[in-house]
Amino acid sequence: MMSARAVWKGVIGFGGERVPVKLYTAVSDRNVHFRLLDRRRHRPVHQAMIEPQSGKTVSRDDRHKAVVDKQDRILFDDEELGELTPAPSRDIEVMHFLPQGMIDNQWYQRPYFLGPDGDQDTFDAFAAALADSGREGLVHWVMRHKAYVGALRDHDGHPVLITLRHLDEVVDADALEPPGGGKLNDSEVKMATDLVEMYAADFEPETYQDEYRQRLEALVETKRSGKRVKVKHRRRQEPTDDIASSLKASLARERKRA
Amino acid sequence: MPKSDKSKSKTSKSETSKSDKQHHHDSGFRGPRPFWSGTIAFGLVNLPVGLYPAQHARDITLKEVDDKGRPLSRRFFSESGRKPLKTSELARGVEVDEDRYVVVEDQEIEDATLEHRREIELSRFVSLDELDPLYFRRAYFLVPDSRSGNGSGALKPYRLLAAAMENANRAGIATLVMRGREVLVAIVAENGILRAEALRFHDELRTPQSLGLDAPGDPDATRQRQMQRAMDKLEAKRFDPDELIDPHIEALKKRVRQKRRRHEDIVPIESSRASADDDDEQEGAEVIDLMQVLKRSLKRGRVEPSRQQTNERKETSGRKESSGRKGKSKSEGKSQDEDSSKSEDTPRKAEGRTGKPQKSRGEQAKPSGNRKKIPTKTELSSLTREALYELAQQRDIAGRSGMSKAELIDAIGRHR
Numbered sequence: 188m189m190s191a192r193a194v195w196k197g198v199i200g201f202g203g204e205r206v207p208v209k210l211y212t213a214v215s216d217r218n219v220h221f222r223l224l225d226r227r228r229h230r231p232v233h234q235a236m237i238e239p240q241s242g243k244t245v246s247r248d249d250r251h252k253a254v255v256d257k258q259d260r261i262l263f264d265d266e267e268l269g270e271l272t273p274a275p276s277r278d279i280e281v282m283h284f285l286p287q288g289m290i291d292n293q294w295y296q297r298p299y300f301l302g303p304d305g306d307q308d309t310f311d312a313f314a315a316a317l318a319d320s321g322r323e324g325l326v327h328w329v330m331r332h333k334a335y336v337g338a339l340r341d342h343d344g345h346p347v348l349i350t351l352r353h354l355d356e357v358v359d360a361d362a363l364e365p366p367g368g369g370k371l372n373d374s375e376v377k378m379a380t381d382l383v384e385m386y387a388a389d390f391e392p393e394t395y396q397d398e399y400r401q402r403l404e405a406l407v408e409t410k411r412s413g414k415r416v417k418v419k420h421r422r423r424q425e426p427t428d429d430i431a432s433s434l435k436a437s438l439a440r441e442r443k444r445a
Numbered sequence: 446m447p448k449s450d451k452s453k454s455k456t457s458k459s460e461t462s463k464s465d466k467q468h469h470h471d472s473g474f475r476g477p478r479p480f481w482s483g484t485i486a487f488g489l490v491n492l493p494v495g496l497y498p499a500q501h502a503r504d505i506t507l508k509e510v511d512d513k514g515r516p517l518s519r520r521f522f523s524e525s526g527r528k529p530l531k532t533s534e535l536a537r538g539v540e541v542d543e544d545r546y547v548v549v550e551d552q553e554i555e556d557a558t559l560e561h562r563r564e565i566e567l568s569r570f571v572s573l574d575e576l577d578p579l580y581f582r583r584a585y586f587l588v589p590d591s592r593s594g595n596g597s598g599a600l601k602p603y604r605l606l607a608a609a610m611e612n613a614n615r616a617g618i619a620t621l622v623m624r625g626r627e628v629l630v631a632i633v634a635e636n637g638i639l640r641a642e643a644l645r646f647h648d649e650l651r652t653p654q655s656l657g658l659d660a661p662g663d664p665d666a667t668r669q670r671q672m673q674r675a676m677d678k679l680e681a682k683r684f685d686p687d688e689l690i691d692p693h694i695e696a697l698k699k700r701v702r703q704k705r706r707r708h709e710d711i712v713p714i715e716s717s718r719a720s721a722d723d724d725d726e727q728e729g730a731e732v733i734d735l736m737q738v739l740k741r742s743l744k745r746g747r748v749e750p751s752r753q754q755t756n757e758r759k760e761t762s763g764r765k766e767s768s769g770r771k772g773k774s775k776s777e778g779k780s781q782d783e784d785s786s787k788s789e790d791t792p793r794k795a796e797g798r799t800g801k802p803q804k805s806r807g808e809q810a811k812p813s814g815n816r817k818k819i820p821t822k823t824e825l826s827s828l829t830r831e832a833l834y835e836l837a838q839q840r841d842i843a844g845r846s847g848m849s850k851a852e853l854i855d856a857i858g859r860h861r
Contacts, residue, residue, distance in 0.1 A: 191656040202675030211656045213579055217649050219539060222546065225523040226536040229546050232521040237529070238511050239518045239855060245511045252507040253514055253712070254701050255851070260514045261701050262710040263507065271696045282688055283681035290684050292576075292633070292642060293499050293584040300651070302658045312668035314661035319669075320676055325688055334693050342579065344660055345653045349578060353691035355504040358586070358739065365637025366589055366600050366743050371608060379609035382488050383617075388569040390576060390618065392629070393647040399626040400646075402557035407539045410547045430490055430602050437488025 195330050196304050199313070199339070201281035206313045207304035208279070210348060214297060219403040273329040279348070281339065284322040290338050293360065294351040301346040317341045378434040385441040480585060481623050483563035485606070485632075492589065492602040494565075496623075496641055497739055499584035505698055508851055514712030518855045519848055532842060558625025565641075567606075567632060570615035576631055580644040586739055587632070587639035603639065610634035616642075638743065833857065 193209035200206075223232050235244045252268060253260040263271075303310035317324070317339065324339035326348070336351045479495030486492075509517045520529035537554070538546035589599035610617065610632075617632035621641075630641040653660070704710055833853040837845035842856045 191651075191658075202678050204672055204675045211651070211658065213651050214645065215649055215651050217646070221537040221539060221549065223521060224536045224538040224546055224548065225526075225530060226534050226548070228523060229536075229538065229548060230524055231546070232523060232530060232535065234519055234521050235529075236509055236517040237520050238515050240515065244520075245517055249512055250517065251510050251512060251514070253510040253516075254505060254697070255508050255510075255516065257714075259714055260510060260516075260712045261704050262510065262514050262712060263700070267700070268507075271693065271700060273693055281679055284676045284679050285681055285684055288574075291635075292578055292581045293640065294689065295578050295581040298579045298650075300653050300656060300658060302653075302656075303661075307662065308665060308668060311661045312664040312672050315664040315669045316672035316676060320673065322676065322680070324676075324679075325681075325684070327688075334691055336689050338578075340578070342577075345658065346661075347579065351689060352500060353503075353694070354686055354689040355691065355694060356500055356502075357584075358499045358501060359686075360499070360586075360635065360638065360640070363586070363638055363739055363743055365607070366603055368600055368604060371601075371604055375605055376608050376612070379487075379605045380612045383570045383609045383613040383615055386568050386570045386617075387613075387615065388571055388618070390571040392577075392580060392644065395620060395627075395629045395646060397627060397646045397649075399557060399559055403554065406549065406553055406557050407541070407547060410539075410549060410553075411541065430605065433489040434605075437490065441488070 193302065193304075194299070197277045197279045197328060197330075198304075199279045199281065199324075199326070201284075201324065204309075204313070206309050207306055208301045208310065208346075209304045210299040211302060212297075213300050213347065217397070217400060219400065219407060272332045273334045275332070276329050279326050279328040279337075279339075281324040281326050283325045284320065285325060287321055287323050287340070290323065290325065290351065291360070293357060295338070296350045296352050298347050298349045300342075301348055314341070314344065314346050317346055318344055372431075375431055375434065378431070378438060382434060382437055382441065385438070479588065481621065482590065483565060483621065485565045485567055485587075487567045487602070487606055487617075490602050490606075492606065493599045494587045494603070494639075495590050496585040496587060499586050499640065502850070503694065505694055505701070506850075507697075516851055516855075518852050532840075555625075559622045559627055561625070562622040565619045565621045565630070565632070567617040567619050569618045570610070570613065571618055571631075573614050573616055573633070576616055579650055580631075581642050582645050583643040585630075585641045585643070586743075587641055588739065588743055604637065607634040607637050607639050610639075611637075 191211055194212050195210040196207070197210065198205050198207050224230060225232050236250060237244050252263045254263070318341040323341075326337045326339050328335050328337065336353065338349045338351060340347050340349065479497055481496040482494065484491045484493050511517060521535060522529055523534075536548045537551070538548045541547050587603075589603035611634045616634075618629070619632060620627050620629050622628070629644045629646060631644055633640050633642055833850060834845055834848075836857050837848070837853050840857060842853075845853060845856065848856060
């Protein structure tokens with residue numbers, strides 16, 4: 188099969204090593220995409236920016252950017268913004284190699300598979316070294332005028348690069364205090380742990396489907412023939428209060444099943 | 446940039462916004478309400494929880510303005526038209542052939558959404574290292590909600606579940622329905638706090654094979670050792686979150702401070718039309734609010750009133766308040782008190798409720814009942830962009846995906 192198109196090319200650098208790579212997006216957007224149409228003509232619409240007070244259209248040349256704050260707006264022109272934009276570069280610079288699992292998964296954002304950009308031998312040696320190291324690299328790079336932080340990991344022999352969220356985008360979990368209270372009853376913790384173990388299962392993501400998306404797809408399909416899609420109904424449950432006896436009963440039920 | 450400065454300004458913001466709003470709220474505290482609230486069913490134990498997003502809007506954003514610094518809004522035009530199209534003149538469509546579009550009505554999309562389910566059934570626990578990080582999409586904190594249970598409430602089962610999962614080194618895999626969509630989640634316990642990691646569906650991930658990427662070949666042993674040594678030199682034991690600071694945002698903030706000092710390019714805002722201007726203040730405040738909500742709720746083991754409970758309360762107090770699932774889900778970040786305090790002077794579509802009473806119950810409600818509800822700009826500006834987007838989505842507001850927060854507020858305000 189034909190190889191997919193790379194979204195970007197860069198060079199991973201650490202120490203004196205340089206590994207030229209291509210990035211391939213690992214996420215495929217399966218959502219149904221709606222276009223905005225002119226209802227009468229069934230044609231896609233054009234868009235323009237207007238100043239709401241006057242209703243006047245403002246052309247691209249007359250548009251500026253501003254940081255909007257409570258008491259004022261601070262204007263920026265293109266030139267200034269250009270200066271603030273990170274300088275273009277092909278370098279994917281490794282800051283550190285960390286033990287895997289150090290970077291909490293709440294930072295993960297978007298994965299890319301890596302492939303060689305020319306130098307296959309270097310790429311192969313890098314992929315093997317990364318896989319054997321059991322580490323992940325924390326990398327910085329600039330892609331399409333944006334600064335990125337990423338985790339460079341092994342994924343079953345294939346190196347992947349996962350973009351990470353920036354510091355200001357995530358609620359700091361470490362600053363949160365877990366719910367407090369008295370010491371938990373050891374036997375209850377034991378029972379709950381046993382129950383978790385009884386429910387032990389393999390991660391089988393392929394068994395789950397995005398039903399909503401499927402319905403939308405079906406909707407778009409049937410639209411041509413003018414049919415409609417039906418909806419199902421579900422029920423809900425009430426909470427329990429006696430945890431110990433519920434845990435015990437759950438365990439008993441699961442043991443019987445086993 | 447100096448961190449103390451950042452946190453100081455944030456704190457003061459949140460204080461102002463809190464005191465501004467306090468008189469609206471009986472408990473004297475308000476913040477974003479959970480994205481989702483419901484029950485975790487673990488064996489026969491039911492644990493009521495609320496979900497709060499672990500990710501939030503950026504610290505600082507740029508908005509489009511004209512040369513006088515006035516904020517701009519997006520409008521849509523037909524191919525030939527000079528006047529912007531009204532919402533009623535717009536439709537949503539899907540391109541089925543080249544240049545051929547099928548119009549999909551709002552109600553049809555609504556019909557495709559899944560019936561709301563208030564339960565997360567936790568009966569599959571997978572080993573933590575089996576969880577492929579490629580799947581992680583978005584995180585939510587789980588906060589226990591003691592009000593729903595009697596007596597000991599949700600706190601104890603929450604702590605027990607977290608402890609058990611940490612002991613077993615396992616994460617729970619489950620599905621829940623959020624905004625009409627099924628969401629696959631991994632419930633992860635960490636330091637006594639439960640988090641729901643929304644996962645991508647299997648078919649949303651490509652594989653190296655599907656991309657046509659060959660597995661890396663056998664490496665040259667010497668080359669690999671060289672690489673290994675270079676890696677060893679960069680070894681670190683701990684992850685420093687400061688590595689995640691966005692240099693671009695920091696540079697922008699620095700320039701903003703500089704311009705303020707020099708009084709350069711500053712356009713003061715007339716208080717009479719402080720609409721979009723509230724925006725950033727609110728956004729900043731909300732960041733802190735979310736943190737405070739989480740801190741306080743986790744400690745207390747209770748979440749802010751859920752949409753469902755809010756509705757029931759309103760219904761029993763006889764308010765003609767339509768709070769459909771979608772309608773309410775947009776009100777994420779604000780208190781229902783503010784909502785109801787405005788309800789007298791806000792035109793609402795009462796017939797939405799009287800006309801379709803069977804649909805106006807709690808989370809099951811269809812949004813059609815309150816599509817015509819027009820929240821004030823202040824109400825809207827206290828919402829996250831995501832919440833506003835949902836609101837825009839429900840109102841079928843054209844071009845919402847490309848809109849900034851201010852534009853969304855503007856568009857929702859205009860939509861009737």
